[in-house]
Amino acid sequence: MDGPREGCESGRIGTLGKRVWGNSPWVRIPLPPPASTDERNVIGDRMGVATDTPESSDHGLSDFDLMGLALEEARLAGEQGEVPIGAVVVIDGKVVARRHNEREQSQDPTSHAELLAVRDAAAAVGSWRLENATVVVTLEPCAMCAGLMVNARVGRVVFGARSYENGACGSLYQLGSDPRLNHEFVTVADVRADECSELLSSYFAGLR
Numbered sequence: 014m015d016g017p018r019e020g021c022e023s024g025r026i027g028t029l030g031k032r033v034w035g036n037s038p039w040v041r042i043p044l045p046p047p048a049s050t051d052e053r054n055v056i057g058d059r060m061g062v063a064t065d066t067p068e069s070s071d072h073g074l075s076d077f078d079l080m081g082l083a084l085e086e087a088r089l090a091g092e093q094g095e096v097p098i099g100a101v102v103v104i105d106g107k108v109v110a111r112r113h114n115e116r117e118q119s120q121d122p123t124s125h126a127e128l129l130a131v132r133d134a135a136a137a138v139g140s141w142r143l144e145n146a147t148v149v150v151t152l153e154p155c156a157m158c159a160g161l162m163v164n165a166r167v168g169r170v171v172f173g174a175r176s177y178e179n180g181a182c183g184s185l186y187q188l189g190s191d192p193r194l195n196h197e198f199v200t201v202a203d204v205r206a207d208e209c210s211e212l213l214s215s216y217f218a219g220l221r
């Protein structure tokens with residue numbers, strides 16, 4: 014339902030990069046254009062997210078390498094008849110969880126790769142608080158999963174392909190940097206985005 018639109022565009026982004034919400038309804042926030050050659054693109058300039066965060070946190074593996082592991086998981090999912098999406102969680106330099114989408118085999122709508130990986134990570138470290146965690150996932154998290162990142166107090170979220178229809182880390186919403194919520198996380202987009210989206214499009218092409 015469309016409501017009054019006055020002020021939505023002008024009131025959304027403050028001068029210091031802090032978004033000013035308050036003007037309902039939610040509107041589509043434009044993402045920065047996808048990076049063409051550079052596989053990394055910290056959403057910061059327009060998304061109200063810090064840009065001075067190190068790209069690879071304090072772990073030895075780069076985001077590029079970690080996305081490689083997430084891509085391996087995604088391929089496994091594809092081989093099992095699942096939509097090929099994979100995720101890994103890194104804490105203090107260690108990969109503590111790696112999972113892929115299992116929605117078909119579990120018939121559970123919450124079986125998204127990053128949700129399963131975050132749950133595994135919490136179990137592995139014995140804490141629901143994952144402030145030092147980086148979640149790396151091949152597709153931009155949905156609202157459910159981005160909400161989970163907030164609830165788990167995740168430090169960083171790195172994703173590959175953007176989800177313009179479902180994405181809640183920049184495309185439709187940016188739940189990682191909404192000052193009304195009790196936690197914000199750094200979002201890094203477009204890491205190996207071409208490989209991530211190619212995997213998805215060839216999977217769906219194969220279904221036709």
Ligand SMILES: [Zn+2]
Binds near residue numbers: 125128155156159
């Ligand atoms: Zn999700």
